[in-house]
Amino acid sequence: MTVSEVKVVTGPLADPTGSTRDDCAVIALKHVTREYAGHGGVVRALGDATFSIVAGEWVAITGPSGSGKSTLVNLIGCLDRPTAGELKIDNVDTASMSATELDRFRADKIGFIFQQFHLIPYLSALENVMLAQYFHSMTDEAEARAALVRVGLGDRVSHVPSELSGGEQQRVCIARALINNPPILLADEPTGNLDAANQKIVAELLQDLHRNGHTIVMVTHDPEMAGLAQRRIALSHGQVFCHPVSGPMVTLRRSTDRL
Amino acid sequence: MFFRLLMESFRRQRRRKMLAGVAILLGTTAVTAMLALATTIGDRIHKELAVYGANIVVYPKADLLDVKVGGVDLKPASGGAYLKESELAKLKTIFWGNNITGVSPELPALMAIARKAGDPLIAVNAVGYWFDHDFNTFKTGAPTLHPWWRLEGSWPIPRSNPDSRSVVVGTNLAKKLGLKIGDTFVTQGTQSAPSSRLTAIVAGIVTTGGEEDNEILLTLHDAQAYVGANDAVRRVEVSARTKPEDAFARVDPDSLSPKQREIWYCRPYANSIAYQIREAIPGAQAEQVRRVEQSEGNVLKRISGLMWLISAAALLAAGFAVSAAMATAILERRGEIGLMRSLGASKGSIALLFYAEAGLLALIAGTIGYLLGSGLAAWLGARIFAGDGVAAEAVLIPVLLPVVVALALVVAIAGSSPSIRTALRMDPSTILREDA
16 A cells, blocks of 8 residues: 555544543644745645644654655744644644744754754764753753763763764754753654664664653654654655554653653 | 854854954954044144144234324334233143144344444344243244254354353345354344443354344344343244134134034134133234144045045945855854754844854954054054154054944944845755755
């Protein structure tokens, strides 16, 4: 069965506590469209996307190049706003926010994990983590150090990125994403730039984070990584196709239950 | 973290920052030099134009009055009124007293001389002057106010022997009488005591290109003694630092409102200084020598205009150079900008970081530019106003430092703004993808 063959619209799901999917949604899109003005007219990068992701869920976003993955990630990451439709993050409609409010909101709600790590080359691992604290509120070295210990880099805090392996750099990136305790981790090809050994380390780390209740939205081309997620949202030509959970059913949490 | 990012940007982008810094440095150096010169140019131009003589002349008010009886002018040819030498000290007490830089009183006398006793007498004009007079805070006299006078020998020294006088003879008169330095001649008594005789010793021969070439120059006290008018002065030349004349300078102060008159009075126009001299010395008429004042004003106006033009051009060029250097520097760091935006940094906080970098650069480059510019001003001053005795400290004007640094800040911030605004307009997700 291919992505284009099955189109599943996610609906309210019952959970053992009686909460519905919409009640527990930390990300909710309703008929979200994003269009850009191009030279040849308006280009629809994402069309009429409707789905929700509940707190504590691990969702993989897949699709070929040009399918709208980046547009979707930008929207969920509050780096962009929809042209039409409603996008709620943690029950707040991002369309109604000013640019400054959106910056603040992004610092509070989203932790980014990049394929290319995007660490500041002249700052140490510790300082790179503290950078996220600085733009969020205020720096706390002990807390940043603890975040690095949590990703297994307690002995590499003073190393600059060029002194770290790819896997270690990605773990610094994960520590930085976690440091402000955001409800959503947005991972863009988190293992796309890693060898198999490091890919395994990062995958285990994400699994660990998921077990601890983090909501993870992960863009990936890697079927193995996508297989770790509970649900796959497939994109093609700007359209969303959602697959049901392939693994064990996730226990739905309210966003406020996040650890 | 802010300072860490700030310092690292300087460490990592040393070349780019250096380029922008040098642009600011050159701009502020030029501006400092121009401002320093413009600030002191008034004094310098005044000194330069002082070679053309005094800018205020004081004489007895009585000389203005016509004394005619039955159509006959009864006023003595040499003028009958005198000012008092002792009252000249009051010149230093006027509101703009400190602007007075030279004073030269004169007292003319008609003298009958002969090479030696028994020779036929020749009538010559003599004028008494100060030559090296201690005028409270400075020494002044005719040589100071007439720097173009060329002297061979020495100026007359105050009388030490009651029977002889030390004099300087004008070059034409010296030739006519065959007098050389060290020669003596006799004067036929004095106007007050015609029967007495005194010996005069030629201390020097002066060439002035004026009437003085046919005259005898002696000390004011000797002239007073000869004329028999103690403390008398016929005319006083005054050199003062003045503000270039404008329309307001030429108004009649008595026609102004009290407030306007006070403003006029408190501006160092030659006219207002002359007015204050008239107030200070009873019976004195003081007037500006208009030609010198106008020359000074015209020169100052043109030089100031040129300096402002050079300053503006230097700052504009610096602004463009900073803009180009900062555009490259910021473009190199677009990945950082994208990351910061994704971490929730507001555009304002990122702009603050870049503006702080530009500001710090301006502070450093502006301060160095101020020091270099002061040095340049000293050098230029010494070159342009050669022989003026200009020292470097003479143009190290502390009040210019904040002005120059502020200008450097304006240039750096204005130059950086387009690049910063462009960088902040970029879509962070696009930047991060491009940087990948």
